[in-house]
Amino acid sequence: MSRQLNFNLGREYELIEYPGRVVNIDRMEATLGGIVNISKVLDDEKKRLELRFHPENPYNKPTFGDCTDKSGVLLSVTVRRHKRDKTRPPQHFVRLLGYCSRSFSFESLCDFQYLPLWHQPKSNDALVADELSYALPLVKPSDVTDLDYFKRKESQLLCLPELFARVDIVHGGNFRIDETEDGQQEVLGVVTKTTYDNHDIVPFNMQDTFPTQPDAQILKRLKIKYVSDEQFMRVKKLFAESPVWTRIALLYESGVTNDKLKCIIPSLAFYFSNGPWRTLYVRYGYDPRKDFKSRYYQTFDFRLRFGSGVSEFVYSRKSAKLKKSLTGAADDSKNDLVQNIDYPYFEEHKLPRSRQCMLRYCDVRLPKIQEMLEKIPTPLTGAVCNERTGWLPPSFDSQVRQVVCATISELLRNHYRKEHLTAEVDAVPQTDVDGEGDVEGEGDGDEEYYGEDEDMEIDESAANETFDDKNIEQLLNNMTS
Structure with a gap:
């Protein structure tokens, strides 16, 4: 060849x-x-x-x-x-x-293609199949001089979307598989990126050392933002009392505005992006891995579903903030049942402030939960905390959620019983002492106590209905554990 x-x-x-x-x-x-x-x-x-x-x-x-x-x-x-x-x-x-x-x-996506086709029957016989005809001349004129098209009284209608796909470039999604994950843990990770770019964000692990002092650029930014010494000392005093804080708790306890607090925190503490103390601010030099008392400061992530028993009272944080700014100090009776949106703690006789609350375990002010934290046995010498559960035993957060949900269920149960009794009292006609007739809206001033909620409609037939624990359970069955 x-x-x-x-x-x-x-x-x-x-x-x-x-x-x-x-x-x-x-x-x-x-x-x-x-x-x-x-x-x-x-x-x-x-x-x-x-x-x-x-x-x-x-x-x-x-x-x-x-x-x-x-x-x-x-x-x-x-x-x-x-x-x-x-x-x-x-x-x-x-x-x-x-x-x-x-x-x-040509490696891009190809969107949907359309042809203006219409079914036209061949005859009046229903057994004969229709035929498709290309009806583009019936949809649009051939040119501007096509007078026959504009003289028609009725024309074929064709309404199509301009496009279906927003982009025409194929993106491949590759999901990282964590081989060490066994799927038995209930700890939820942070899925959204933090909105603050000036924090010293630290991922939690058992090998690396945590920062002991802030960066020089952070201290320089602190002077530029005109933060007063009094505001700085307020926040510093809080970190001296407790080494770990949530952002909402710092806002509540210090009284410092949010824009000033964003400049002060990076000079005093770093931020955990994951682990048992995720979304919390830890004082520089404090290592929660070496302190058994840091179990009180671990993150407790509590969430509520959109259930019928809670959704009418508890809103998302963004919605609650908007409602508060529009109504101000509203006189709605629901405000007495739900915790203030800016209050950082969970009380026994109040519903949670929002549908998702990031708390420390010490912020859950329920005696039973604090007793559970106290009864955790002291680890042996040389023991280290777990990378996922910290100093707490496995499934401890599930037990805490059950206690919190039971408290909320009992609170709502009492609230609905009280409303039912109020409806019964309002449904019974009241007479004066002399028996001259019915009295509506007069008397000893109990109208405000027995008043109806603005979102509820109660008629006289409600007094004849039975309202037992089964009815209450139907209202609470959508609440999370």
């Missing part, structure tokens, strides 16, 4: 990787917009090449070809074989026709 090579760079070509089998070159050029449109795209480095599978149909979204740098050559290979002597090896003549430095490839 012999080869003859002819190296001549020749002319430069443009490579278009057409996503289909080309049988007719003219029809292929029509799907790309014609030779004129192709030339315009090739002259501009930023334009994308449009490919329409139905060039004459305006109701289809084109797929776009992106220009990428790709080197290649165009070769012409000629093979000559001896006609008489079949044993002779063939001769190959290779000729270089040209080269290319870029390529247009």
Whole structure:
């Protein structure tokens, strides 16, 4: 076999990787917009090449070809074989026709394609199948001089969306698999990025050392933000009393505004992004891994579902903030049942401030829970905390959630019983001492105590209904544990 090579760079070509089998070159050029449109795209480095599978149909979204740098050559290979002597090896003549430095490839998503088709019955016989007809002339005029189209009294309607996909670039999602995770833990991780960019954010682990002092740039920023010494000392005193705090607790106890607190905290504490003390601020130099008392400061993440028993009272934090700003100190009776949105603790006789509360275990002011924390046995000498559960035993958070949910259920149970008794009293007609007639809205001033909630409608038939524990349980069955 012999080869003859002819190296001549020749002319430069443009490579278009057409996503289909080309049988007719003219029809292929029509799907790309014609030779004129192709030339315009090739002259501009930023334009994308449009490919329409139905060039004459305006109701289809084109797929776009992106220009990428790709080197290649165009070769012409000629093979000559001896006609008489079949044993002779063939001769190959290779000729270089040209080269290319870029390529247009169609790797984007192709959106939905539509054709204006309508069913038209062939006859009045219901057994005969309808036939489809291409009704583009009935949908749009052929040109501006198509007077027949504008003289029609009724026309076919075709309402299509402009596009379905917001983007036409394929993104591959690769999920990281943690091989050490056994799926038995109930600790929820932080899934959203923190909104503060000036915190010293530290991931929790059992090997690294935690920072002992703030960065120099943080101290410099503290002076620029005009934070007074009094405000700084307030927050510093709180960290001297307790080494770990939540942000809402610092706002409540210090009385410092949020914008000032965002400048003060990074100079006194760092922020845990995960682990048993996640979303909490820890004083510089304090290592909760070495202090058994730090179990009181571990994160307790409590969440409520959108259940019928709680959703009418407890809102999300954003909604509660908005409602508070609009109504101010509202006189709604529900405010007496729900904790203030800015109060950082969980009390025994109040509902949670929002549907998700990030608390320390010491912030849950229930005697039973504090007793459970006290009864945890002191670890042996040399023992270390767990990377996920800290100093607390496994499933301790589940037990705390059960106690909190039982407290909330009992609180709501008493509230609904009280409302039912109020409805019964309001439904019974009251008379005066002399028996001259009914009295409505007069008397000893109990109207405010027995008043109806603005969101509830109570009629006289409510007094005849039985309201036992089964009815109450139906209202509480959607609350989380």
